Amino acid sequence: MTDIRTEWTREEIAALFDKPLLDLLFEAQTVHREVHAANEVQLCTLLSIKTGGCPEDCGYCSQSVHADSGVEATKLMDVRAILQMAAQAKDNGSQRFCMGAAWRNPKDRDMPAIVEIVKGVRDMGLETCMTLGMLTRKQADMLAEAGLDYYNHNIDSSPEYYERVISTRKFDERIETLEHVRESGINVCSGGIVGMGETREDRVGFIHTLATLPKHPESVPVNALVPVKGTVLGDMLADTPLAKIDDIEFVRTVAVARIAMPMSMVRLSAGRESMSEATQSLCFMAGANSIFTGDKLLTAPNAGDDSDAELFAKLGLKALQGEEPMRAEKMQQVVEAAE
Numbered sequence: 017m018t019d020i021r022t023e024w025t026r027e028e029i030a031a032l033f034d035k036p037l038l039d040l041l042f043e044a045q046t047v048h049r050e051v052h053a054a055n056e057v058q059l060c061t062l063l064s065i066k067t068g069g070c071p072e073d074c075g076y077c078s079q080s081v082h083a084d085s086g087v088e089a090t091k092l093m094d095v096r097a098i099l100q101m102a103a104q105a106k107d108n109g110s111q112r113f114c115m116g117a118a119w120r121n122p123k124d125r126d127m128p129a130i131v132e133i134v135k136g137v138r139d140m141g142l143e144t145c146m147t148l149g150m151l152t153r154k155q156a157d158m159l160a161e162a163g164l165d166y167y168n169h170n171i172d173s174s175p176e177y178y179e180r181v182i183s184t185r186k187f188d189e190r191i192e193t194l195e196h197v198r199e200s201g202i203n204v205c206s207g208g209i210v211g212m213g214e215t216r217e218d219r220v221g222f223i224h225t226l227a228t229l230p231k232h233p234e235s236v237p238v239n240a241l242v243p244v245k246g247t248v249l250g251d252m253l254a255d256t257p258l259a260k261i262d263d264i265e266f267v268r269t270v271a272v273a274r275i276a277m278p279m280s281m282v283r284l285s286a287g288r289e290s291m292s293e294a295t296q297s298l299c300f301m302a303g304a305n306s307i308f309t310g311d312k313l314l315t316a317p318n319a320g321d322d323s324d325a326e327l328f329a330k331l332g333l334k335a336l337q338g339e340e341p342m343r344a345e346k347m348q349q350v351v352e353a354a355e
């Protein structure tokens with residue numbers, strides 16, 4: 017039976033990356049089937065509830081005020097409009113509704129509206145996830161009390177490469193917010209982006225950081241950079257061979273995430289719209305079991321619902337409904353073993 021380990025070494029993670037691809041895929045799929053339903057994929061919908069005008073300087077992001085991407089800053093969306101979008105997502109089969117606001121951190125004056133949104137979406141029977149930037153412990157507690165199921169805060173890359181992509185905050189501040197979220201009892205969603213010009217070693221460091229947190233994130237989104245003109249990385253990587261992560265290297269990253277964090281939902285996120293069906297299939301084989309549906313991811317394009325439905329039919333995949341029984345059972349075993 018697969019062990020849940022948080023003491024991985026970088027060497028062990030690097031050795032997984034180095035495996036022959038078919039061995040790696042076989043191992044990832046074996047681990048996957050011990051915990052997760054074999055042919056079920058979680059559908060999540062992502063909505064930008066406050067777009068653009070962000071003071072942070074993340075080099076990949078079109079919503080930063082430092083980017084010249086033409087994204088216009090908006091105010092926080094009206095609560096009713098958000099709830100309407102959530103209802104639509106539910107009708108389209110989504111299990112989780114994720115909401116993102118382009119903030120360095122929410123202000124205390126924003127919190128009542130955020131709490132109202134969380135409660136409203138939850139009342140519809142959807143899982144709720146928010147990404148609002150850095151959180152204080154008090155804010156995390158408020159969100160927990162409102163019933164927020166997941167908080168997303170990506171570590172983006174390895175600690176070393178992080179500093180080359182973002183200068184307005186430190187890697188340690190990311191980890192601190194993740195600690196606040198964990199301590200408040202909210203499930204953690206944290207992943208990153210590959211294809212930002214980082215090395216294999218950075219991808220090792222990225223997975224290693226997540227896999228050695230005191231508890232693995234319940235969700236791990238793995239994004240492939242969508243280079244946007246006007247952003248630092250978009251301009252730097254456009255028309256260079258680095259502009260797109262090699263498909264097989266992306267699949268390897270997904271497989272290593274699956275093996276290192278067996279219980280986590282590994283989500284194919286940004287960049288999926290430009291992946292072939294064959295690459296996406298390999299990602300599912302590698303243990304990815306969650307996707308974003310809809311036409312848009314915050315501001316980036318996404319594979320639409322129709323093409324997803326076609327792909328699911330071709331691959332014999334089904335939308336995951338509710339908690340996976342095997343995962344719940346395994347979680348119980350982990351809790352009992354720790355007692």
Ligand code: SF4
Nearest residue numbers: 070072074077080118
């Ligand atoms: S990634 Fe988030 S924090 Fe960074 S600039 Fe974009 S919206 Fe702001």
